[in-house]
Amino acid sequence: MIFAPVRLGETSLNAEAVAADKKSCKRFGPCGVGKEALFLNSYFIDRRYYVAFSSVRRVFKRVAMSQGGFSGQGVFGAIPYLVVQYDGGKEKQCTFKREEDVDAMLAYIGEVHPEIPTLSVGGEQRLEQKAKEEAARYLSELTSDAQSAKEELEKAQKFLSGYPELTEQLSKAARAKRVNQHTNPAYRWVALAIVLAGAAALVYGIISWRNGGDFGMYFALFGFAAIFFFSGAHVLPTAKNNKKAVARAWEEAQANLAHVLPDDFPLPARYAHPVVLTRMIRILREGRAQSADEALEVLKSDLKALNADVQVSQEEYDEVVAIKSMFLLSDYQ
Numbered sequence: 001m002i003f004a005p006v007r008l009g010e011t012s013l014n015a016e017a018v019a020a021d022k023k024s025c026k027r028f029g030p031c032g033v034g035k036e037a038l039f040l041n042s043y044f045i046d047r048r049y050y051v052a053f054s055s056v057r058r059v060f061k062r063v064a065m066s067q068g069g070f071s072g073q074g075v076f077g078a079i080p081y082l083v084v085q086y087d088g089g090k091e092k093q094c095t096f097k098r099e100e101d102v103d104a105m106l107a108y109i110g111e112v113h114p115e116i117p118t119l120s121v122g123g124e125q126r127l128e129q130k131a132k133e134e135a136a137r138y139l140s141e142l143t144s145d146a147q148s149a150k151e152e153l154e155k156a157q158k159f160l161s162g163y164p165e166l167t168e169q170l171s172k173a174a175r176a177k178r179v180n181q182h183t184n185p186a187y188r189w190v191a192l193a194i195v196l197a198g199a200a201a202l203v204y205g206i207i208s209w210r211n212g213g214d215f216g217m218y219f220a221l222f223g224f225a226a227i228f229f230f231s232g233a234h235v236l237p238t239a240k241n242n243k244k245a246v247a248r249a250w251e252e253a254q255a256n257l258a259h260v261l262p263d264d265f266p267l268p269a270r271y272a273h274p275v276v277l278t279r280m281i282r283i284l285r286e287g288r289a290q291s292a293d294e295a296l297e298v299l300k301s302d303l304k305a306l307n308a309d310v311q312v313s314q315e316e317y318d319e320v321v322a323i324k325s326m327f328l329l330s331d332y333q
Helices: 015-024 099-112 121-137 144-160 164-181 185-210 215-235 243-260 274-285 292-305 314-329
Strands: 006-008 026-028 031-033 037-040 049-052 056-065 078-086 090-095
Touching (some): 015 037, 015 049, 026 099, 031 099, 037 078, 144 274, 144 292, 164 314, 274 292, 292 314
Parallel strands (some): 006 049
Antiparallel strands (some): 026 031, 031 037, 037 049, 078 090
16 A cells, blocks of 8 residues: 555554455545544645544534635635544544535444534534523423324324435426526526637647747636636536436435325425424424424425525424425426
């Protein structure tokens, strides 16, 4: 192996065992989870280090803004990190490109090593405080009708947990169709013009270079071509990004779920998503509804009231993003 993983922590593993574990580890972005150790990246090399699970004390996500992110100037983004704490309070921070890779890795660690905390100490304290605040919102005892409806929705929620791909497909298809509906058609013509201009610049740059033209101009033309292509291509209509395609994907997502839902399922296929059920159960526990049908109507009212002027927590924002497009497309029917 050209770059054998470097040990972090006090526990050392056999070199051959480490090499085999690294090769077979489940990869998440630049890191990985093996049977014996976590594999962590260096600045340039993926899975450059390893920490034996016996040394790991805590693994959690940290998200930071890039420098100047709160200045309101320029384009800045959140930087996700995976933080691994091991022997004696030592810490290794790994930079990821995609936050969802960090989330997936933490979820997997929690599944295969439930004894390892996957929240920071501060995160655990905030979660405990949030649980107390949420518990205070709920009734200590539900009516028999509300309790029966709650159990019905919990049963439906458990059923949907067996079809995560279908529910995610439903959410994505709804968001894609909603975005397509609200994209100005003129933007597509502008994007097409930009891409054609980029293609022309690219061709001219190649011809100029082959005829002995200015080398700097060659690079400039190629640079402009790249900018034109990458700035224009994401809004161009493609085989999957056009009105008919996104409408078909939305219908297919509903049909796929309708095919597996039992006849007595408490929601129509267009709303069959775990977040919808979670929020309906929450409504019942708060005493704002006494039946599943009433809870659904209250949920629709809650979603209607949420707009760009309403400030919500990150958790609620994620929930709303996942489901609101479904209700908008169906006009809350």
